[in-house]
Amino acid sequence: MYTLKKASLRIDESYLKCKNGCDYYGNEEWGGYCSKCHWERKKEARLEVVERGALKEKQQQSPLGFAKFEEKKRYQSDKKAKLLKVFAKSPNSKDRGKPESLFGPETGEAEAVHAEYQELFSKVGAKVETDIHKCIRSFYKKLLSDAENPLTSIDELSERAQNFYQILTARLDEENCYRGLSSEEKEQLIDYAEKYAMTCLYRILFCPATTTDEDKDLYIQKRIRQLNWVSAKHLDCGIDETSTEVHDLVYSSITELLGMDSTKAPQDKLGCVMRCCRKILHLMQKCVGGPTSADDFLPALIFVVLKANPARLKSNINYVTRFCNASKLMSGEGGYYFTNLCCAVSFIENLTYESLNMPEDEFNQYMSGKIIPSGTWESALIMCEGMHLINENLTIFGDLRKRHAAIMMEIEALKDEMIKFQDEMLERVSDLRENVPLELRPIREPMDIDAEDPAIADLPPPLSPQIVEERVQQPRPRSPRQDSPEWQIPSYPDEALVTVNYDIDLSDLSGGEASQADDQPMHHSLDTGSVASLDLFRTSPPPLPPSNLSLLDSNQISPSLPSPIKPLQSSSSPYQGFSSQGWQIPSIPCDTGTSCFEERSQKHLHEQGQQQLQHQPVQQNNVPAQDQENSLGVKILGNTLEALDSLL
Amino acid sequence: MKTHNNRVDIKVVIVGNMSVGKTSLIQRFIHENFKENMNETIGAAFSAKELTSMSGSKRIVGIWDTAGTERYRSMVKMFYRDAKAAIVCFDITNKSSWEGLRSWISELREVEENCKVYICGTKKDLVDEGISEREVPLEKCNEYARGIQVKLLETSSKTGENVDELFQSIVDECVLDESIIAKSSLQLAENDKRRMCC
């Protein structure tokens, strides 16, 4: 395609041009006319239709293609009427003010556009905002459904968009809710509508599959790449190659032009072109030494376009041409620059050795890459495109790296959380395990122990209702004697007592269970240690009065003080007596230093082992008891409690 | 970029052969000055100015300078789009520029039918002061302009003679046109309504 074009460019050109002879390119889609002439023809056709009023007749007369075209036309004007109707609805209908909810993937960007115009909306009021959003929404829906139909050409969509701008402009002048707005505010509103709608529709309207935009993009990109040897001198462009300031301006205008592809709203794209061109004007002013005229400007722009080789250049140009509000922008400064850009692209497309004022062979040699221009600035600019690519990729990599780091951090956080969770769970499980076996085992083991020790425990009589009574009274006399050091005696009897301890422990528990049959088991189990100890000294009042005092201390220190009382409450009336006294107990031992000490020792024991933790206080408490009496005595107590159990 | 900052009501495009004084004309109109010693490239590519029409309504005129250099000649067509008026310049001291006039006008008519054409003979001061010889007789110009129903003015960017008048007449006529279009479109709309009713 390219070589063919080069060979007979002049002829081809006219062939490609619009049938009307204007400089725009014709398109087969548009019957060989350019978009503008095609439109014009359409408009004329519509007018004719309206004037004659006999549509059907006309359809029969006209050739098939035209009939089809008219049909479409009619369909389209129907739609337009609908669009108008929608607009004509009263603005008071209960629509939401913001149409965000409607626009799926672009919601974020649409919101950003909305935020950009926040100031405007705070000025014009909510009613206007609601109405304009309603218009945008109806347009959006319509265009979206139209776009879904593959028969709708991009040109029709473009016409629809331009109609939307026109209708909206008219509406702003006619509707009541817009009365009192300044013309500037109205313009901003239209601008907003355009930006908002186009940002949302960009996905569909930019470089659509129904057009050849993409092919053209690739063609022009390739062409520019081939022309990278073209210098400012070739173009008769007065860019001063020696000044670094000029270099910077060239680079920054290239950057602006490249930015066009990354914006979405047509006016933003136009803004990029404008900024680029202003930089060029500024640059030419530097080079020429006066205000820049078109004669300097166009070559410089061509030069910049050649050096920038912007991505999807044709698509961007077509998109702006189709969907930028023509009435507002195309005749303004932006329009001027945009037209110049189109000129530049057209120049590049049709560039021959003649347009560069050079011999044909030289041109061909350059094009085939046989000659490469010298000069650092030129080669620097040739590198420019590559550099930009590198930069673009670097930013992409940078972004990826950032995202990767973020993901890694999240992974770390998640890991920490999981570990934490695991620890927590383990702790809770071990907590539970501490408690649960104590609760469950006692039920089974008493039987075992019973079986083991019947020989020793041949003392059935010590059933002791009296003991129980005594128990009640014991706490009082004992409390003052807490200071007694006996409980401090180290754990040397521990090993000897292991079995005994179990006995006591179990019996205690069983006793507890017995007494607490209807009480909450959990509560009980948590405090088994304390309960056990309490029970223990309760059952052994006469033989070991002083030793048990310390035991009591430990119970009181532990925060679960009330629990030991509970069993007493539930068991029988004498217990209640105790419980009433028991409430006063805590205050007494708190003052004693020993209590602290014991707690510390308890803590120490805690560390020694989890399972034994519960037994430890019991052991310790038992130590003094054991000292004075012996394990037998304790066992007796256990048995006694069991007996009590059974009794209860 | 906010569009309201560069709103333009009337787009005027200026064409003509190289060095006829297009840029100087714009420069004169916008900045009310003239720089004789500046090379062929003076002025701004795009400029805008607000003018008040006879009827009192204000319009912003956007002036599009074009490149007269031959190699960009074919590109100039692109600038015609949506132009309300075009000023076709020729140098009254240069016969070849007058000869180029026809092609510019025919091209304009072809591409942008509705664009009003104004012929502007530049460098009037040179003839008035006897510095240069007039190569294009005034009668010939007038005859031609009348023949194609186009307004003609001879201007001097140096003295400013007829420059403001040229642009003023453009604005006046455009505003007049607007009101005519508005009226006719109103009628059209009414017709439409009537048709809809049936």
Ligand SMILES: Nc1nc2c(ncn2[C@@H]2O[C@H](COP(=O)(O)OP(=O)(O)OP(=O)(O)O)[C@@H](O)[C@H]2O)c(=O)[nH]1
């Ligand atoms: N005396 C006099 N000189 C003029 C007048 N208009 C333009 N010139 C001179 O004519 C020369 C060309 O003027 P430009 O304004 O650059 O012409 P142009 O049409 O823009 O030329 P290109 O942009 O190259 O196509 C300059 O040297 C101006 O000083 C005029 O009215 N009187």
Ligand SMILES: [Mg+2]
């Ligand atoms: Mg000029």
